Amino acid sequence: MVSSQTDNQQTKSSAKPVACDHCGLPVPRGLINESADKQFCCNGCKTVYEVIHACGLDPYYSIRQRAEDTGQLKKQKASTSSRKYSEFDDDKFYELYCQRLDQLRAITETESQEDMDETSGGRFAIDFYLEGVHCAACVWLIEKLPMVCDGVLEARLNLGKSLVRITWDRDTVELSKVARMLDSLGYASHPAQGSEARLIRTREDHKFLIRIGAAAVCAGNTMLIAFALYAGMFSWMEDQHRELFRWLSLAIGVVALAWPGQIFLRGAWAAIRTKTPHLDLPIAVALVAGTIAGAAHTFRGVGEIYFDSLSVLILLLLVGRWFQHRQQRNADDAVQLLFSLTPRSARLVDCKEQDESNITQLFDNSECEVREVPIEGINENDIVEVRAGGVFSVDGDVFAGKSSVNEAILTGESRMRDLVVGDHVCAGTVNESATVWVKVRQAGEGTRIGKLMQFVEKFAREKSPSVALADRIAGYFVVIVIAIATLTWLSWMFIDSTVATEHAIALLIVACPCALGLATPLTIASGIGKAAKLNILVKGGSALEKLAKPGRIYLDKTGTITKGQTTLRSFSTTSTQNKSFTDTQLKAAILLIEQQSSHHIAKAFVEAFCADDSIVDASYDLKLGEVEQLPEGGIVAEINNKQIVIGAKRFIESRNITTNTNVDEYVNSIINEGLTCVVIAADNKITAVAGFGDGIRNDSADAITQLKQLGWQVGILSGDGQEIVDEVAQHVGLNDRNTKDEIKGGMSPEDKLNVVKDHEQSDALTVMVGDGVNDAAALAAADVGIAVNGGAEASLSAADIYLAQPGLTGIVELLVLAKRTTKIIRKNLLISLSYNVIAVLLAAFGLINPLVAAVLMPISSLTVISLAVGGIWIGGKRRL
Amino acid sequence: MSVIYIVLPLALVLALVALGAFIWSVKGGQFDDLSTPSLRMLHDDEQIRKADEDDENDADEAKKN
Numbered sequence: 052m053v054s055s056q057t058d059n060q061q062t063k064s065s066a067k068p069v070a071c072d073h074c075g076l077p078v079p080r081g082l083i084n085e086s087a088d089k090q091f092c093c094n095g096c097k098t099v100y101e102v103i104h105a106c107g108l109d110p111y112y113s114i115r116q117r118a119e120d121t122g123q124l125k126k127q128k129a130s131t132s133s134r135k136y137s138e139f140d141d142d143k144f145y146e147l148y149c150q151r152l153d154q155l156r157a158i159t160e161t162e163s164q165e166d167m168d169e170t171s172g173g174r175f176a177i178d179f180y181l182e183g184v185h186c187a188a189c190v191w192l193i194e195k196l197p198m199v200c201d202g203v204l205e206a207r208l209n210l211g212k213s214l215v216r217i218t219w220d221r222d223t224v225e226l227s228k229v230a231r232m233l234d235s236l237g238y239a240s241h242p243a244q245g246s247e248a249r250l251i252r253t254r255e256d257h258k259f260l261i262r263i264g265a266a267a268v269c270a271g272n273t274m275l276i277a278f279a280l281y282a283g284m285f286s287w288m289e290d291q292h293r294e295l296f297r298w299l300s301l302a303i304g305v306v307a308l309a310w311p312g313q314i315f316l317r318g319a320w321a322a323i324r325t326k327t328p329h330l331d332l333p334i335a336v337a338l339v340a341g342t343i344a345g346a347a348h349t350f351r352g353v354g355e356i357y358f359d360s361l362s363v364l365i366l367l368l369l370v371g372r373w374f375q376h377r378q379q380r381n382a383d384d385a386v387q388l389l390f391s392l393t394p395r396s397a398r399l400v401d402c403k404e405q406d407e408s409n410i411t412q413l414f415d416n417s418e419c420e421v422r423e424v425p426i427e428g429i430n431e432n433d434i435v436e437v438r439a440g441g442v443f444s445v446d447g448d449v450f451a452g453k454s455s456v457n458e459a460i461l462t463g464e465s466r467m468r469d470l471v472v473g474d475h476v477c478a479g480t481v482n483e484s485a486t487v488w489v490k491v492r493q494a495g496e497g498t499r500i501g502k503l504m505q506f507v508e509k510f511a512r513e514k515s516p517s518v519a520l521a522d523r524i525a526g527y528f529v530v531i532v533i534a535i536a537t538l539t540w541l542s543w544m545f546i547d548s549t550v551a552t553e554h555a556i557a558l559l560i561v562a563c564p565c566a567l568g569l570a571t572p573l574t575i576a577s578g579i580g581k582a583a584k585l586n587i588l589v590k591g592g593s594a595l596e597k598l599a600k601p602g603r604i605y606l607d608k609t610g611t612i613t614k615g616q617t618t619l620r621s622f623s624t625t626s627t628q629n630k631s632f633t634d635t636q637l638k639a640a641i642l643l644i645e646q647q648s649s650h651h652i653a654k655a656f657v658e659a660f661c662a663d664d665s666i667v668d669a670s671y672d673l674k675l676g677e678v679e680q681l682p683e684g685g686i687v688a689e690i691n692n693k694q695i696v697i698g699a700k701r702f703i704e705s706r707n708i709t710t711n712t713n714v715d716e717y718v719n720s721i722i723n724e725g726l727t728c729v730v731i732a733a734d735n736k737i738t739a740v741a742g743f744g745d746g747i748r749n750d751s752a753d754a755i756t757q758l759k760q761l762g763w764q765v766g767i768l769s770g771d772g773q774e775i776v777d778e779v780a781q782h783v784g785l786n787d788r789n790t791k792d793e794i795k796g797g798m799s800p801e802d803k804l805n806v807v808k809d810h811e812q813s814d815a816l817t818v819m820v821g822d823g824v825n826d827a828a829a830l831a832a833a834d835v836g837i838a839v840n841g842g843a844e845a846s847l848s849a850a851d852i853y854l855a856q857p858g859l860t861g862i863v864e865l866l867v868l869a870k871r872t873t874k875i876i877r878k879n880l881l882i883s884l885s886y887n888v889i890a891v892l893l894a895a896f897g898l899i900n901p902l903v904a905a906v907l908m909p910i911s912s913l914t915v916i917s918l919a920v921g922g923i924w925i926g927g928k929r930r931l
Numbered sequence: 932m933s934v935i936y937i938v939l940p941l942a943l944v945l946a947l948v949a950l951g952a953f954i955w956s957v958k959g960g961q962f963d964d965l966s967t968p969s970l971r972m973l974h975d976d977e978q979i980r981k982a983d984e985d986d987e988n989d990a991d992e993a994k995k996n
Binding site: 191209210261268272292 | 935936943949950958960962967
């Protein structure tokens with residue numbers, strides 16, 4: 052590989068970025084290995100490249116190149132984990148997620164059926180949700196799995212959903228090995244949740260499509276027949292042929308109404324029974340009136356038949372609904388699959404001896420083994436191991452180990468809590484710094500988070516469904532049309548009683564709000580589609596409609612306005628500067644030292660200093676000696692043979708490093724701001740003081756200003772302390788007098804729920820934005836609940852809308868889009884209603900004939916369709 | 932024009948056959964995923980052969996070693 056080496060030489064002189072040989076992203080300068088052929092930006096890419104190469108799957112790169120050339124590729128790093136996936140081999144896991152496919156085997160093998168049931172082997176299939184799937188080459192790579200992993204029979208990837216269906220033979224290969232293979236290719240696999248629900252919905256989709264197919268067949272044939280009949284009107288046509296055509300038309304028309312058209316009749320019936328207005332009602336009235344009149348005319352042998360218009364109408368309405376249905380389904384599926392990312396396994400500790408009093412010692416003597424098992428296989432009093440960075444999967448008490456826990460997802464509190472033996476931990480919270488062992492008290496539905504989930508589900512069920520604008524109008528519409536029809540009939544009875552019924556029925560038919568029935572679903576479908584392009588998943592059309600009018604919006608603080616993780620907020624060197632290091636050198640030294648630690652403060656230091664190239668550059672010139680992490684809460688390290696101590700003030704003092712009043716004052720001011728204080732000493736002198744807090748997202752202030760400009764009242768509901776919330780509010784420009792009351796700290800999940808519910812009673816719209824479990828109840832109770840990226844499972848299921856990108860900018864985009872969608876729906880309502888008014892007037896005066904109706908209907912439909920689809924996409928680009 | 936009595940039902944039968952084919956394809960899952968198959972067909976045949984050869988080469992090398 053001569054070329055990459057010349058690349059490297061260039062890098063040294065002109066700093067031209069070297070592209071990673073796996074993912075194509077630039078390789079960080081520190082990782083360039085001049086002696087190697089291939090350069091990688093990270094270990095993940097390196098591992099994946101090696102595996103791909105070893106398996107002879109190199110064509111992956113040429114396919115990838117092609118995808119890149121056509122601009123379909125989004126470059127992203129590959130990441131692998133060293134997970135063992137051993138829980139995938141557990142019997143409980145098979146029961147939960149795998150389907151057995153044994154029929155085929157029974158044919159190919161001579162074994163009798165009874166023998167087979169005794170063995171645990173056989174063919175199985177499972178749906179995995181894969182992380183990191185992004186392009187056409189991934190499809191190729193993943194579907195080559197049977198070639199590189201013996202025993203895998205088939206792998207089929209659905210790129211849009213990142214869902215792969217794997218069929219494998221359990222006798223030949225264990226599922227954990229398959230998962231490890233996928234992992235080493237850079238795709239972490241998660242068993243997909245809700246397989247059964249997905250199956251049911253796929254069947255529903257099939258039914259819907261078949262209905263559309265049937266409607267299309269009916270519409271096509273009645274149109275052909277109608278064409279012959281219209282032609283026959285102007286030229287000569289034998290009466291017997293005309294009769295044949297009319298009878299066939301009737302037959303097909305009745306089929307169209309009874310099979311695909313049934314859905315409208317049912318909808319109308321449900322609307323009557325529940326006394327809620329629905330668009331299906333006027334549609335059904337027109338369909339039934341048209342069919343009855345057409346049938347009567349066919350029997351009599353004179354008069355108009357309407358079957359061609361009716362069957363086309365059924366087809367168009369179904370197609371419109373299908374688009375809306377599919378867009379909502381896509382969003383719903385995407386959210387459903389996100390559930391799969393939540394860990395479903397726990398590391399169960401199995402000890403041979405029952406005496407578990409000193410677990411670490413038992414580990415040293417290797418008397419205990421750790422197995423990954425599905426959550427469902429965990430019982431009370433089991434011991435579970437949770438590694439640093441892992442999520443507690445059970446409620447329980449710390450049994451051994453020492454760490455800190457991030458409970459933001461449950462409480463909204465952004466500061467870490469230290470964990471010692473005996474402390475209680477809750478499922479869903481994150482273990483931040485070190486491995487701990489937990490004695491299980493509750494697992495699964497019995498956990499606090501599980502109970503909250505049930506509460507949320509109950510709430511979501513009880514929430515009254517909103518009536519869409521089009522449906523509300525349809526309610527009045529039916530009443531008005533029937534009134535005018537009756538009036539027409541009565542008036543014509545005085546003028547010419549023979550045509551009265553005919554005119555009244557013609558009116559009922561032309562009054563069918565077909566443009567309305569078509570336009571609303573199409574507009575909502577394009578709105579949801581546009582939102583998905585902006586990484587906003589909208590689960591239902593009514594949410595978009597509701598968001599169009601400004602109201603009150605409550606934001607959660609932790610994870611929504613802020614990043615929800617510790618970040619460096621202030622860093623200042625003291626006046627008694629130590630001359631051993633310059634400022635940059637000092638930061639570089641801290642960077643080098645903290646890279647060795649997994650503590651959340653260390654991560655924050657690294658994140659902050661890595662962004663600055665001059666610090667990274669300076670760190671190359673420093674020599675890192677021994678690094679020692681002390682359990683008292685600090686790090687002692689040697690840089691260029693000088694000692695650097697980083698830790699809490701107490702820790703620094705305990706190492707006999709003197710402080711002065713100046714430092715004390717500064718430390719106190721940081722603590723007063725609600726930040727965590729860390730002191731850095733070099734060469735036994737305090738050189739710098741750093742403050743850590745939850746970092747505010749870059750776009751929060753802008754987004755909140757825009758929200759206010761759009762006319763929304765913005766408030767904050769947070770579980771964190773009032774002073775921290777006030778500080779954040781100040782930063783994002785929410786400190787004026789009007790909003791003062793709406794900035795609320797120290798809120799429990801119940802408090803949040805009550806605030807939202809109180810406003811529910813007033814007419815104004817209430818929107819809740821949040822990410823944690825503590826917001827879930829409020830999200831479910833609000834008129835519209837919006838869950839933001841990184842949220843917990845509970846908040847996902849409670850919310851109507853999910854923002855798949857971090858930050859609040861998405862909310863502003865969403866609101867603008869909602870406004871536009873509703874505007875177009877209204878415009879469409881107006882247009883289709885004015886067409887209807889014209890048609891109804893013509894019919895009332897007996898001026899309507901099939902030709903006028905045949906011209907009016909497609910024109911009105913075309914106008915609203917072009918507005919619905921074009922308005923969102925073309926207009927959208929201009930404004931957003 | 933009595934041929935119409937044969938042709939018209941025939942047209943309807945053809946339409947029914949088309950509908951039957953459509954129902955069969957829907958139930959077979961052909962409309963479940965509309966994006967991936969289009970990518971799959973682009974690189975299926977040719978690339979499998981390449982990978983096969985590579986595998987063989989690797990296997991050969993393994994034997995030599």
